[in-house]
Amino acid sequence: MITARGLTRRFGDLVAVDRLDLEVRKGEVFGFLGPNGAGKTTTVRMLAALIAPTSGEATVAGQRLGAANREIRRRVGVLTETPGLYRRLSARDNLIFFAKLHRVADPAGQAERYLRLFELWDRRDAAAGSLSKGMRQKLAIARALLHEPEVLFLDEPTASLDPESARTVRDLIESLRSKERTIFLCTHNLDEADRLCDRVALFNQRLIVVGEPSRLREEMYGRRTVVHLVEPRPGIEDALDLPFVKSVERVDDALVVSLTDPDRENPLLVERLVELGVGVRYVNELRMSLEDLYLDLMEDDDAPA
Protein backbone atom coordinates (compact mmCIF):
# COMPACT_ATOMS: atom_id res chain seq x y z
CA MET A 1 0.00 0.00 0.00
CA ILE A 2 2.97 2.30 0.70
CA THR A 3 6.36 1.78 -0.88
CA ALA A 4 9.28 4.14 -0.49
CA ARG A 5 12.68 3.78 -2.10
CA GLY A 6 15.54 6.07 -1.09
CA LEU A 7 13.12 8.76 0.03
CA THR A 8 15.14 11.77 1.14
CA ARG A 9 14.22 15.28 2.22
CA ARG A 10 16.69 18.04 2.91
CA PHE A 11 16.02 21.50 4.29
CA GLY A 12 19.13 23.39 3.29
CA ASP A 13 22.01 21.56 4.96
CA LEU A 14 19.74 19.61 7.27
CA VAL A 15 18.83 16.09 6.19
CA ALA A 16 15.42 15.46 7.75
CA VAL A 17 14.83 12.08 6.11
CA ASP A 18 17.72 10.08 4.72
CA ARG A 19 17.21 7.39 2.06
CA LEU A 20 14.13 5.81 3.57
CA ASP A 21 13.18 2.39 2.20
CA LEU A 22 9.83 1.21 3.42
CA GLU A 23 7.02 -1.15 2.59
CA VAL A 24 3.68 -0.96 4.36
CA ARG A 25 1.18 -3.70 3.57
CA LYS A 26 -2.50 -3.25 2.93
CA GLY A 27 -4.62 -3.44 6.06
CA GLU A 28 -1.79 -3.31 8.59
CA VAL A 29 -1.26 -0.88 11.44
CA PHE A 30 2.29 0.29 10.92
CA GLY A 31 4.03 2.09 13.77
CA PHE A 32 6.60 4.73 12.88
CA LEU A 33 8.62 5.39 16.00
CA GLY A 34 11.37 7.86 16.66
CA PRO A 35 12.43 10.71 18.92
CA ASN A 36 11.37 14.34 18.48
CA GLY A 37 12.94 15.82 15.38
CA ALA A 38 13.58 12.39 13.88
CA GLY A 39 11.78 13.35 10.68
CA LYS A 40 8.52 11.46 11.27
CA THR A 41 6.27 14.39 10.41
CA THR A 42 8.37 15.19 7.34
CA THR A 43 8.00 11.57 6.24
CA VAL A 44 4.22 11.72 6.68
CA ARG A 45 4.08 15.01 4.78
CA MET A 46 6.03 13.49 1.91
CA LEU A 47 3.93 10.32 1.79
CA ALA A 48 0.70 12.34 1.98
CA ALA A 49 1.88 14.41 -1.02
CA LEU A 50 2.09 17.61 0.97
CA ILE A 51 5.77 18.30 0.41
CA ALA A 52 8.07 16.95 -2.27
CA PRO A 53 11.00 14.68 -1.52
CA THR A 54 14.43 15.98 -2.46
CA SER A 55 15.18 12.59 -3.98
CA GLY A 56 13.86 9.05 -4.01
CA GLU A 57 10.47 7.74 -4.98
CA ALA A 58 7.33 6.38 -3.40
CA THR A 59 3.94 5.00 -4.26
CA VAL A 60 0.97 5.47 -1.96
CA ALA A 61 -2.33 3.68 -2.54
CA GLY A 62 -1.07 2.66 -5.96
CA GLN A 63 -0.24 6.23 -7.02
CA ARG A 64 3.23 7.57 -7.70
CA LEU A 65 4.35 10.43 -5.56
CA GLY A 66 5.06 13.50 -7.66
CA ALA A 67 3.10 12.27 -10.67
CA ALA A 68 -0.30 11.84 -8.98
CA ASN A 69 -0.16 13.99 -5.85
CA ARG A 70 -3.77 15.11 -6.06
CA GLU A 71 -4.94 11.52 -6.46
CA ILE A 72 -2.86 10.52 -3.44
CA ARG A 73 -4.50 13.27 -1.39
CA ARG A 74 -7.87 11.89 -2.48
CA ARG A 75 -6.94 8.44 -1.22
CA VAL A 76 -5.28 9.24 2.08
CA GLY A 77 -6.49 10.74 5.34
CA VAL A 78 -4.18 12.71 7.59
CA LEU A 79 -4.50 13.35 11.29
CA THR A 80 -2.01 16.05 12.16
CA GLU A 81 -0.31 16.37 15.54
CA THR A 82 -2.79 19.03 16.63
CA PRO A 83 -6.48 18.51 15.74
CA GLY A 84 -6.52 21.64 13.55
CA LEU A 85 -10.24 22.37 13.67
CA TYR A 86 -12.05 25.60 12.87
CA ARG A 87 -12.87 26.64 16.41
CA ARG A 88 -15.72 29.00 15.53
CA LEU A 89 -17.47 26.46 13.33
CA SER A 90 -19.62 23.71 14.78
CA ALA A 91 -18.45 20.10 14.89
CA ARG A 92 -20.83 19.29 12.05
CA ASP A 93 -19.80 22.28 9.90
CA ASN A 94 -16.16 21.30 10.30
CA LEU A 95 -16.89 17.84 8.91
CA ILE A 96 -19.21 19.05 6.15
CA PHE A 97 -16.58 21.53 4.97
CA PHE A 98 -13.93 18.83 4.59
CA ALA A 99 -16.41 16.36 3.11
CA LYS A 100 -17.19 18.91 0.40
CA LEU A 101 -13.51 19.51 -0.31
CA HIS A 102 -13.16 15.76 -0.81
CA ARG A 103 -16.29 15.80 -2.96
CA VAL A 104 -18.04 13.21 -0.82
CA ALA A 105 -21.41 12.36 -2.41
CA ASP A 106 -23.54 13.25 0.61
CA PRO A 107 -21.47 15.56 2.85
CA ALA A 108 -24.15 16.12 5.48
CA GLY A 109 -25.04 12.43 5.62
CA GLN A 110 -21.43 11.33 5.88
CA ALA A 111 -20.76 13.93 8.59
CA GLU A 112 -23.74 12.63 10.54
CA ARG A 113 -22.56 9.04 10.14
CA TYR A 114 -19.15 9.80 11.62
CA LEU A 115 -20.51 12.08 14.34
CA ARG A 116 -22.74 9.25 15.46
CA LEU A 117 -19.99 6.65 15.11
CA PHE A 118 -17.66 8.69 17.31
CA GLU A 119 -20.44 9.57 19.77
CA LEU A 120 -20.31 13.27 18.96
CA TRP A 121 -23.80 13.61 17.54
CA ASP A 122 -25.15 15.22 20.71
CA ARG A 123 -22.50 17.93 20.41
CA ARG A 124 -22.88 18.41 16.65
CA ASP A 125 -23.87 22.07 16.88
CA ALA A 126 -21.29 23.01 19.50
CA ALA A 127 -18.39 25.14 18.30
CA ALA A 128 -15.35 22.91 17.84
CA GLY A 129 -13.42 25.23 20.17
CA SER A 130 -15.80 24.42 23.01
CA LEU A 131 -15.28 20.66 22.84
CA SER A 132 -13.01 18.76 25.22
CA LYS A 133 -9.54 17.71 24.02
CA GLY A 134 -10.66 14.13 23.59
CA MET A 135 -13.73 15.17 21.60
CA ARG A 136 -11.65 17.44 19.39
CA GLN A 137 -9.26 14.60 18.69
CA LYS A 138 -12.14 12.28 17.84
CA LEU A 139 -13.56 14.95 15.55
CA ALA A 140 -10.18 15.31 13.85
CA ILE A 141 -10.00 11.55 13.33
CA ALA A 142 -13.53 11.62 11.93
CA ARG A 143 -12.44 14.35 9.54
CA ALA A 144 -9.52 12.23 8.37
CA LEU A 145 -11.89 9.33 7.69
CA LEU A 146 -14.80 11.16 6.06
CA HIS A 147 -13.80 10.36 2.50
CA GLU A 148 -13.11 6.71 3.35
CA PRO A 149 -9.36 6.85 2.63
CA GLU A 150 -7.39 3.73 1.82
CA VAL A 151 -4.45 4.92 3.91
CA LEU A 152 -4.68 6.80 7.17
CA PHE A 153 -1.73 8.74 8.55
CA LEU A 154 -2.03 9.36 12.27
CA ASP A 155 0.57 11.68 13.79
CA GLU A 156 0.66 11.29 17.58
CA PRO A 157 -3.07 10.59 17.89
CA THR A 158 -3.05 10.28 21.68
CA ALA A 159 -0.45 12.90 22.57
CA SER A 160 -1.65 15.33 25.23
CA LEU A 161 -4.85 13.36 25.86
CA ASP A 162 -5.93 12.21 29.30
CA PRO A 163 -5.82 8.41 29.80
CA GLU A 164 -9.56 8.01 29.23
CA SER A 165 -9.58 9.96 25.96
CA ALA A 166 -6.39 8.21 24.85
CA ARG A 167 -8.06 4.88 25.42
CA THR A 168 -11.08 5.96 23.37
CA VAL A 169 -8.79 6.94 20.50
CA ARG A 170 -6.88 3.64 20.75
CA ASP A 171 -10.16 1.74 20.67
CA LEU A 172 -11.06 3.71 17.55
CA ILE A 173 -7.81 2.72 15.88
CA GLU A 174 -8.45 -0.90 16.85
CA SER A 175 -11.88 -0.71 15.27
CA LEU A 176 -10.40 0.75 12.08
CA ARG A 177 -7.95 -2.14 11.80
CA SER A 178 -10.87 -4.49 11.35
CA LYS A 179 -12.06 -2.40 8.40
CA GLU A 180 -8.99 -3.27 6.32
CA ARG A 181 -7.58 0.22 6.29
CA THR A 182 -3.87 0.77 6.21
CA ILE A 183 -2.83 2.85 9.18
CA PHE A 184 0.52 4.62 9.41
CA LEU A 185 0.88 5.54 13.06
CA CYS A 186 3.52 7.97 14.30
CA THR A 187 3.77 7.82 18.03
CA HIS A 188 6.00 8.34 21.03
CA ASN A 189 3.85 6.05 23.07
CA LEU A 190 5.69 2.77 22.80
CA ASP A 191 3.19 0.84 24.86
CA GLU A 192 0.51 2.04 22.46
CA ALA A 193 2.61 0.99 19.46
CA ASP A 194 3.22 -2.41 21.04
CA ARG A 195 -0.48 -2.96 21.52
CA LEU A 196 -1.76 -1.57 18.24
CA CYS A 197 0.85 -2.15 15.58
CA ASP A 198 1.33 -5.22 13.42
CA ARG A 199 4.80 -3.95 12.55
CA VAL A 200 6.90 -1.05 13.72
CA ALA A 201 9.78 0.89 12.24
CA LEU A 202 12.33 2.64 14.41
CA PHE A 203 13.45 5.77 12.71
CA ASN A 204 15.87 8.56 13.40
CA GLN A 205 16.41 10.44 10.15
CA ARG A 206 17.06 7.02 8.64
CA LEU A 207 15.43 3.67 9.14
CA ILE A 208 17.03 1.74 11.99
CA VAL A 209 14.96 -1.41 12.08
CA VAL A 210 11.54 -2.64 10.96
CA GLY A 211 9.52 -5.68 11.93
CA GLU A 212 6.86 -7.16 14.18
CA PRO A 213 7.37 -5.96 17.77
CA SER A 214 7.57 -9.51 19.20
CA ARG A 215 10.01 -10.64 16.52
CA LEU A 216 12.21 -7.58 16.99
CA ARG A 217 12.35 -8.24 20.71
CA GLU A 218 13.24 -11.85 20.09
CA GLU A 219 15.94 -10.95 17.59
CA MET A 220 17.43 -8.37 19.92
CA TYR A 221 17.21 -10.16 23.24
CA GLY A 222 16.45 -13.80 22.43
CA ARG A 223 13.93 -15.67 24.60
CA ARG A 224 14.72 -15.70 28.27
CA THR A 225 13.27 -17.71 31.10
CA VAL A 226 13.20 -16.50 34.68
CA VAL A 227 13.35 -19.26 37.30
CA HIS A 228 12.41 -18.08 40.77
CA LEU A 229 14.14 -20.29 43.34
CA VAL A 230 13.10 -21.22 46.86
CA GLU A 231 16.60 -21.03 48.35
CA PRO A 232 19.22 -20.11 45.79
CA ARG A 233 22.62 -21.69 46.41
CA PRO A 234 25.81 -19.79 45.70
CA GLY A 235 27.31 -20.86 42.37
CA ILE A 236 24.13 -22.52 41.16
CA GLU A 237 24.37 -20.62 37.86
CA ASP A 238 27.73 -22.30 37.15
CA ALA A 239 26.25 -25.72 37.82
CA LEU A 240 23.67 -25.32 35.05
CA ASP A 241 25.85 -27.01 32.45
CA LEU A 242 23.11 -27.95 29.96
CA PRO A 243 24.07 -27.71 26.27
CA PHE A 244 21.06 -25.60 25.27
CA VAL A 245 21.66 -22.94 27.95
CA LYS A 246 23.24 -19.95 26.25
CA SER A 247 23.72 -17.82 29.34
CA VAL A 248 22.69 -17.65 32.99
CA GLU A 249 22.46 -14.55 35.11
CA ARG A 250 21.63 -14.40 38.80
CA VAL A 251 19.22 -11.63 39.81
CA ASP A 252 18.30 -11.74 43.53
CA ASP A 253 16.43 -15.00 44.10
CA ALA A 254 16.03 -15.74 40.43
CA LEU A 255 18.04 -17.05 37.52
CA VAL A 256 17.60 -15.42 34.12
CA VAL A 257 18.39 -18.12 31.59
CA SER A 258 18.78 -17.52 27.88
CA LEU A 259 17.51 -20.44 25.83
CA THR A 260 17.03 -21.29 22.17
CA ASP A 261 13.61 -22.94 22.39
CA PRO A 262 12.04 -22.30 25.81
CA ASP A 263 8.89 -24.31 25.00
CA ARG A 264 10.98 -27.48 24.71
CA GLU A 265 13.86 -26.61 27.04
CA ASN A 266 12.06 -25.17 30.09
CA PRO A 267 10.98 -28.60 31.48
CA LEU A 268 14.54 -29.89 31.05
CA LEU A 269 15.88 -26.83 32.83
CA VAL A 270 13.54 -27.27 35.78
CA GLU A 271 14.35 -31.01 35.90
CA ARG A 272 18.08 -30.22 36.10
CA LEU A 273 17.57 -27.68 38.88
CA VAL A 274 15.58 -30.20 40.90
CA GLU A 275 18.33 -32.76 40.31
CA LEU A 276 20.76 -30.22 41.73
CA GLY A 277 18.55 -30.02 44.83
CA VAL A 278 17.25 -26.53 44.23
CA GLY A 279 13.57 -25.76 44.92
CA VAL A 280 11.75 -23.98 42.10
CA ARG A 281 9.07 -21.52 43.18
CA TYR A 282 7.80 -20.67 39.69
CA VAL A 283 8.95 -20.05 36.11
CA ASN A 284 8.02 -17.31 33.72
CA GLU A 285 9.24 -15.79 30.47
CA LEU A 286 11.11 -12.49 30.63
CA ARG A 287 9.34 -10.10 28.27
CA MET A 288 11.36 -7.09 27.23
CA SER A 289 9.19 -4.15 26.37
CA LEU A 290 9.22 -2.27 23.10
CA GLU A 291 10.50 0.62 25.17
CA ASP A 292 13.61 -1.39 26.13
CA LEU A 293 14.15 -2.24 22.50
CA TYR A 294 13.60 1.35 21.39
CA LEU A 295 15.95 2.79 23.99
CA ASP A 296 18.68 0.23 23.29
CA LEU A 297 18.49 0.72 19.54
CA MET A 298 18.37 4.50 19.79
CA GLU A 299 21.37 4.40 22.13
CA ASP A 300 23.25 2.25 19.61
CA ASP A 301 22.24 4.68 16.89
CA ASP A 302 23.58 7.64 18.87
CA ALA A 303 26.81 5.88 19.76
CA PRO A 304 29.82 6.97 17.71
CA ALA A 305 30.79 4.48 15.02
Place this chain on the structure above:
Amino acid sequence: MHRLSTILRKEWRESLRNKMVLFGVGFLPLLLVGVSVYMVVEGGGTDDPIAQVVLFNTSLMYFLLLPAIIPLAIAVYSIVGEKDQSTLEPLLATPITDLELFLGKALASVIPALLINWASFGAFLGITSILLGGLPPHVLTLPWLVSIFGLSPLLSLFAVSVTMLVSSRASDARAAYQVSSFAILPGVIPLIIYSSQKTLVNLRLVGIEAVVLLVVSSVLLRFAIRVFRREQILTRWK
Protein backbone atom coordinates in the same frame (compact mmCIF):
# COMPACT_ATOMS: atom_id res chain seq x y z
CA MET B 1 -15.43 25.79 -8.91
CA HIS B 2 -17.06 23.47 -6.39
CA ARG B 3 -14.10 23.59 -4.00
CA LEU B 4 -13.70 27.32 -4.54
CA SER B 5 -17.29 27.98 -3.51
CA THR B 6 -16.84 25.64 -0.52
CA ILE B 7 -13.86 27.71 0.63
CA LEU B 8 -15.77 30.95 0.07
CA ARG B 9 -18.76 29.81 2.12
CA LYS B 10 -16.53 28.56 4.93
CA GLU B 11 -14.60 31.84 5.01
CA TRP B 12 -17.77 33.89 5.25
CA ARG B 13 -19.27 31.62 7.88
CA GLU B 14 -16.15 32.00 9.98
CA SER B 15 -16.01 35.78 9.43
CA LEU B 16 -19.59 36.17 10.61
CA ARG B 17 -18.56 34.56 13.90
CA ASN B 18 -15.53 36.82 14.38
CA LYS B 19 -16.28 40.05 16.26
CA MET B 20 -13.14 41.81 15.03
CA VAL B 21 -14.04 41.12 11.42
CA LEU B 22 -17.67 42.07 11.98
CA PHE B 23 -16.57 45.42 13.37
CA GLY B 24 -14.48 46.17 10.29
CA VAL B 25 -17.12 44.96 7.89
CA GLY B 26 -20.23 46.25 9.63
CA PHE B 27 -19.55 49.32 11.75
CA LEU B 28 -16.93 51.08 9.66
CA PRO B 29 -19.07 51.43 6.48
CA LEU B 30 -21.91 52.87 8.55
CA LEU B 31 -19.58 55.40 10.13
CA LEU B 32 -17.97 56.42 6.85
CA VAL B 33 -21.32 56.81 5.07
CA GLY B 34 -22.45 59.10 7.90
CA VAL B 35 -19.31 61.23 7.68
CA SER B 36 -19.47 61.39 3.84
CA VAL B 37 -23.07 62.52 3.92
CA TYR B 38 -22.17 65.22 6.43
CA MET B 39 -19.28 66.47 4.28
CA VAL B 40 -21.27 66.65 1.03
CA VAL B 41 -24.18 68.36 2.73
CA GLU B 42 -21.78 70.82 4.35
CA GLY B 43 -19.89 71.30 1.06
CA GLY B 44 -23.12 72.07 -0.76
CA GLY B 45 -23.85 74.78 1.75
CA THR B 46 -20.48 76.59 1.68
CA ASP B 47 -19.54 79.42 -0.70
CA ASP B 48 -15.78 78.89 -0.37
CA PRO B 49 -14.77 76.89 -3.52
CA ILE B 50 -11.58 75.50 -1.92
CA ALA B 51 -13.45 74.26 1.14
CA GLN B 52 -16.04 72.74 -1.16
CA VAL B 53 -13.35 70.86 -3.14
CA VAL B 54 -11.75 69.50 0.01
CA LEU B 55 -15.09 68.36 1.45
CA PHE B 56 -16.20 66.64 -1.77
CA ASN B 57 -12.83 64.96 -2.35
CA THR B 58 -12.63 63.76 1.25
CA SER B 59 -16.08 62.23 1.08
CA LEU B 60 -15.05 60.35 -2.07
CA MET B 61 -11.88 59.17 -0.36
CA TYR B 62 -13.95 57.25 2.18
CA PHE B 63 -15.35 55.11 -0.62
CA LEU B 64 -11.80 54.43 -1.78
CA LEU B 65 -10.76 53.43 1.73
CA LEU B 66 -13.52 50.90 2.30
CA PRO B 67 -12.47 48.55 -0.54
CA ALA B 68 -9.02 48.36 1.09
CA ILE B 69 -10.01 48.25 4.76
CA ILE B 70 -12.66 45.53 4.46
CA PRO B 71 -10.52 42.89 2.68
CA LEU B 72 -7.70 43.71 5.04
CA ALA B 73 -9.88 42.84 8.03
CA ILE B 74 -11.21 39.64 6.49
CA ALA B 75 -7.94 38.39 4.95
CA VAL B 76 -5.80 38.97 8.04
CA TYR B 77 -8.08 36.90 10.24
CA SER B 78 -8.60 34.35 7.52
CA ILE B 79 -4.90 33.57 7.11
CA VAL B 80 -3.59 34.21 10.62
CA GLY B 81 -6.67 32.39 11.90
CA GLU B 82 -5.73 29.29 9.89
CA LYS B 83 -2.24 29.43 11.39
CA ASP B 84 -3.53 30.05 14.88
CA GLN B 85 -5.92 27.11 14.68
CA SER B 86 -3.36 24.86 12.90
CA THR B 87 -5.91 24.18 10.18
CA LEU B 88 -3.63 24.75 7.20
CA GLU B 89 -2.14 21.27 7.14
CA PRO B 90 -5.46 19.39 7.26
CA LEU B 91 -6.75 21.79 4.61
CA LEU B 92 -3.74 21.22 2.37
CA ALA B 93 -4.08 17.45 2.84
CA THR B 94 -7.30 17.57 0.81
CA PRO B 95 -7.31 17.48 -3.02
CA ILE B 96 -7.73 21.26 -3.15
CA THR B 97 -5.24 23.00 -5.47
CA ASP B 98 -3.00 25.85 -4.34
CA LEU B 99 -4.77 28.21 -6.73
CA GLU B 100 -8.22 27.22 -5.47
CA LEU B 101 -7.11 27.94 -1.92
CA PHE B 102 -5.57 31.27 -2.89
CA LEU B 103 -8.58 32.38 -4.92
CA GLY B 104 -10.95 31.21 -2.19
CA LYS B 105 -9.16 33.32 0.38
CA ALA B 106 -8.77 36.31 -1.93
CA LEU B 107 -12.33 36.36 -3.25
CA ALA B 108 -13.75 35.80 0.23
CA SER B 109 -12.22 39.18 1.07
CA VAL B 110 -12.71 41.06 -2.20
CA ILE B 111 -16.36 40.18 -2.92
CA PRO B 112 -17.82 41.46 0.38
CA ALA B 113 -15.55 44.50 0.22
CA LEU B 114 -16.89 45.54 -3.18
CA LEU B 115 -20.50 44.73 -2.39
CA ILE B 116 -20.38 46.61 0.91
CA ASN B 117 -18.59 49.55 -0.69
CA TRP B 118 -21.07 49.85 -3.51
CA ALA B 119 -23.99 49.38 -1.14
CA SER B 120 -22.51 52.11 1.08
CA PHE B 121 -22.16 54.40 -1.93
CA GLY B 122 -25.80 53.70 -2.81
CA ALA B 123 -26.85 54.53 0.74
CA PHE B 124 -24.76 57.70 0.61
CA LEU B 125 -26.46 58.80 -2.64
CA GLY B 126 -29.89 57.99 -1.25
CA ILE B 127 -29.40 59.86 2.01
CA THR B 128 -27.79 62.94 0.45
CA SER B 129 -30.54 63.04 -2.20
CA ILE B 130 -33.14 63.13 0.51
CA LEU B 131 -31.28 65.74 2.53
CA LEU B 132 -30.45 67.98 -0.42
CA GLY B 133 -33.69 67.40 -2.31
CA GLY B 134 -31.89 65.82 -5.28
CA LEU B 135 -28.58 64.22 -6.26
CA PRO B 136 -25.67 66.03 -4.61
CA PRO B 137 -23.71 68.40 -6.92
CA HIS B 138 -20.28 67.31 -8.23
CA VAL B 139 -20.81 63.77 -6.99
CA LEU B 140 -22.54 61.74 -9.65
CA THR B 141 -19.87 62.62 -12.22
CA LEU B 142 -17.85 60.30 -14.45
CA PRO B 143 -14.61 60.62 -12.39
CA TRP B 144 -16.55 59.70 -9.25
CA LEU B 145 -18.24 56.72 -10.89
CA VAL B 146 -14.98 55.49 -12.43
CA SER B 147 -13.34 55.85 -9.02
CA ILE B 148 -16.08 53.97 -7.19
CA PHE B 149 -16.66 51.20 -9.73
CA GLY B 150 -13.29 51.02 -11.49
CA LEU B 151 -10.73 51.77 -8.82
CA SER B 152 -12.43 49.86 -6.00
CA PRO B 153 -11.69 46.36 -7.37
CA LEU B 154 -8.05 47.34 -7.93
CA LEU B 155 -7.79 48.78 -4.44
CA SER B 156 -9.26 45.58 -2.99
CA LEU B 157 -6.90 43.45 -5.01
CA PHE B 158 -3.94 45.50 -3.85
CA ALA B 159 -5.04 45.26 -0.22
CA VAL B 160 -5.59 41.49 -0.43
CA SER B 161 -2.22 40.88 -2.04
CA VAL B 162 -0.41 42.97 0.57
CA THR B 163 -2.34 41.32 3.41
CA MET B 164 -1.66 37.82 2.15
CA LEU B 165 2.04 38.51 1.82
CA VAL B 166 2.24 40.07 5.27
CA SER B 167 0.03 37.45 6.95
CA SER B 168 2.11 34.60 5.57
CA ARG B 169 5.03 35.88 7.66
CA ALA B 170 3.07 36.89 10.78
CA SER B 171 1.79 34.71 13.57
CA ASP B 172 -0.23 37.41 15.31
CA ALA B 173 -3.36 38.90 13.75
CA ARG B 174 -2.85 42.34 15.30
CA ALA B 175 0.73 42.60 14.05
CA ALA B 176 -0.36 41.50 10.58
CA TYR B 177 -3.20 44.02 10.67
CA GLN B 178 -0.86 46.86 11.59
CA VAL B 179 1.74 46.04 8.94
CA SER B 180 -0.92 45.47 6.28
CA SER B 181 -2.53 48.81 7.06
CA PHE B 182 -0.31 50.58 4.55
CA ALA B 183 -2.44 48.83 1.91
CA ILE B 184 -4.94 51.66 2.37
CA LEU B 185 -2.41 54.22 1.13
CA PRO B 186 -3.51 54.07 -2.51
CA GLY B 187 -6.91 55.26 -1.32
CA VAL B 188 -5.40 58.19 0.59
CA ILE B 189 -2.76 59.36 -1.91
CA PRO B 190 -5.28 60.71 -4.48
CA LEU B 191 -6.80 62.92 -1.81
CA ILE B 192 -3.40 64.43 -1.02
CA ILE B 193 -2.82 65.07 -4.73
CA TYR B 194 -6.27 66.56 -5.25
CA SER B 195 -5.97 68.75 -2.17
CA SER B 196 -2.57 70.10 -3.22
CA GLN B 197 -3.90 70.91 -6.69
CA LYS B 198 -7.11 72.28 -5.21
CA THR B 199 -9.07 70.54 -7.94
CA LEU B 200 -12.01 68.19 -7.93
CA VAL B 201 -11.56 64.52 -8.77
CA ASN B 202 -10.78 64.31 -12.46
CA LEU B 203 -10.55 61.54 -14.99
CA ARG B 204 -6.87 62.03 -15.80
CA LEU B 205 -5.76 61.49 -12.19
CA VAL B 206 -8.14 58.58 -11.76
CA GLY B 207 -6.70 56.99 -14.93
CA ILE B 208 -3.12 57.43 -13.74
CA GLU B 209 -3.94 55.86 -10.40
CA ALA B 210 -5.75 52.97 -12.09
CA VAL B 211 -2.73 52.18 -14.27
CA VAL B 212 -0.30 52.41 -11.33
CA LEU B 213 -2.54 50.22 -9.17
CA LEU B 214 -2.98 47.67 -11.94
CA VAL B 215 0.77 47.30 -12.40
CA VAL B 216 1.60 47.19 -8.68
CA SER B 217 -1.29 44.84 -7.86
CA SER B 218 -0.32 42.46 -10.67
CA VAL B 219 3.24 42.23 -9.35
CA LEU B 220 2.05 41.76 -5.76
CA LEU B 221 -0.51 39.19 -6.84
CA ARG B 222 2.18 37.12 -8.53
CA PHE B 223 4.25 37.19 -5.34
CA ALA B 224 1.22 36.31 -3.23
CA ILE B 225 0.34 33.35 -5.45
CA ARG B 226 3.95 32.15 -5.20
CA VAL B 227 3.81 32.41 -1.40
CA PHE B 228 0.59 30.41 -1.43
CA ARG B 229 2.19 27.16 -2.56
CA ARG B 230 1.58 24.09 -0.46
CA GLU B 231 5.26 23.46 0.13
CA GLN B 232 5.91 27.10 1.06
CA ILE B 233 2.99 27.19 3.47
CA LEU B 234 4.08 24.04 5.30
CA THR B 235 7.80 24.68 5.42
CA ARG B 236 8.30 28.44 5.34
CA TRP B 237 5.28 30.08 6.95
CA LYS B 238 5.76 31.03 10.57
